[in-house]
Amino acid sequence: MNLRSIGDMAQAFALNRQSVNLKQQMDRLTVELTSGQAADLTQHLSGNLLHLADVEHALVLQDSHRTAAREATVDATTMQTSLGFIQSLASDLANSAITVGFGSGGVPLSTLSTEAKGTLGSIIGALNTDVAGRALFSGSATDSTSLAPADQVLDEVRTAIVGATSAVAVLSELDTFFDTPGGAFETSIYQGGSSDLSAYQLGDGESVALDIRADDPVLRNLIKQTVLAALVDDPGLALGTEDRRALARSASEALLTQQDGLTALRADLGVAEARIDQSSTRIGAEITSLEIARNDLVSIDVFETAADLEQVQFQLETLYTLTARASRLNLVNFLS
Numbered sequence: 001m002n003l004r005s006i007g008d009m010a011q012a013f014a015l016n017r018q019s020v021n022l023k024q025q026m027d028r029l030t031v032e033l034t035s036g037q038a039a040d041l042t043q044h045l046s047g048n049l050l051h052l053a054d055v056e057h058a059l060v061l062q063d064s065h066r067t068a069a070r071e072a073t074v075d076a077t078t079m080q081t082s083l084g085f086i087q088s089l090a091s092d093l094a095n096s097a098i099t100v101g102f103g104s105g106g107v108p109l110s111t112l113s114t115e116a117k118g119t120l121g122s123i124i125g126a127l128n129t130d131v132a133g134r135a136l137f138s139g140s141a142t143d144s145t146s147l148a149p150a151d152q153v154l155d156e157v158r159t160a161i162v163g164a165t166s167a168v169a170v171l172s173e174l175d176t177f178f179d180t181p182g183g184a185f186e187t188s189i190y191q192g193g194s195s196d197l198s199a200y201q202l203g204d205g206e207s208v209a210l211d212i213r214a215d216d217p218v219l220r221n222l223i224k225q226t227v228l229a230a231l232v233d234d235p236g237l238a239l240g241t242e243d244r245r246a247l248a249r250s251a252s253e254a255l256l257t258q259q260d261g262l263t264a265l266r267a268d269l270g271v272a273e274a275r276i277d278q279s280s281t282r283i284g285a286e287i288t289s290l291e292i293a294r295n296d297l298v299s300i301d302v303f304e305t306a307a308d309l310e311q312v313q314f315q316l317e318t319l320y321t322l323t324a325r326a327s328r329l330n331l332v333n334f335l336s
Contacts (some may be wrong), residue, residue: 065203097252116229138192147216218261
């Protein structure tokens with residue numbers, strides 16, 4: 001009986017090792033052919049990964065700018081919608097208030113008061129708008145509601161003007177309440193931050209600020225006039241009918257005047273929206289360019305890879321054939 005020699009064992013080990021190497025090559029080439037990218041980037045780029053690292057870093061940076069631009073787009077659009085809604089409400093209320101006291105076709109004080117209370121609630125609701133939990137009109141205090149509820153506003157103003165005995169006195173108390181620095185409006189009604197929201201960073205030194213707060217003078221005066229219209233029929237006021245009508249007319253005139261201010265706010269916001277849109281286009285183009293550059297660095301020649309894969313498959317099949325023949329020869333030697 002013949003025993004397998006050391007040479008046979010060495011040959012078997014060599015064939016097995018070559019088989020493992022060929023299988024690994026085939027797996028790598030299959031992955032590369034499927035993905036279109038080199039599996040071993042270090043080898044593919046001859047060890048020079050610096051340029052690829054620069055491109056990938058730039059992609060990460062531009063992706064953060066794209067995220068900021070998307071947030072800015074949503075925030076600006078939502079703010080524009082809120083301001084448009086507020087402007088429409090203010091216009092409607094002004095038109096109602098201006099007809100108070102004009103015969104049978106005029107709006108009664110009680111009706112105006114009811115409408116104004118509803119308008120106040122809607123205005124405050126619009127200014128308390130948030131996106132993903134971030135208050136839009138609260139400046140830097142994005143985690144705080146911009147304004148106190150409408151009922152609280154009315155209660156505090158009612159307390160402030162209860163002693164007024166003329167329309168002029170009521171207007172004076174309202175001015176004190178809303179316009180005094182550090183006064184009731186700033187300490188009790190406005191609940192946002194005293195500084196603006198940080199600008200959105202959009203790359204290439206470009207930034208966009210959406211810095212409209214609920215305590216903006218235009219919006220503050222709008223709230224003041226709406227509150228005035230809401231309280232013209234309040235039984236706690238020691239005023240006659242003419243004084244109440246005078247207050248309604250004053251509110252109407254001021255609300256109409258604030259239309260220009262609201263239009264200016266919306267126009268400024270529109271400019272910001274246009275800049276955000278331009279930046280979004282630029283960022284998208286830069287990301288596309290960087291992705292092309294990255295693909296050029298990591299991509300492989302699919303035709304060459306397919307040919308290499310076919311060659312490896314042929315080598316593996318040949319190796320299996322040789323291994324099978326060697327096994328049969330060894331069996332014959334063993335049996336002879």
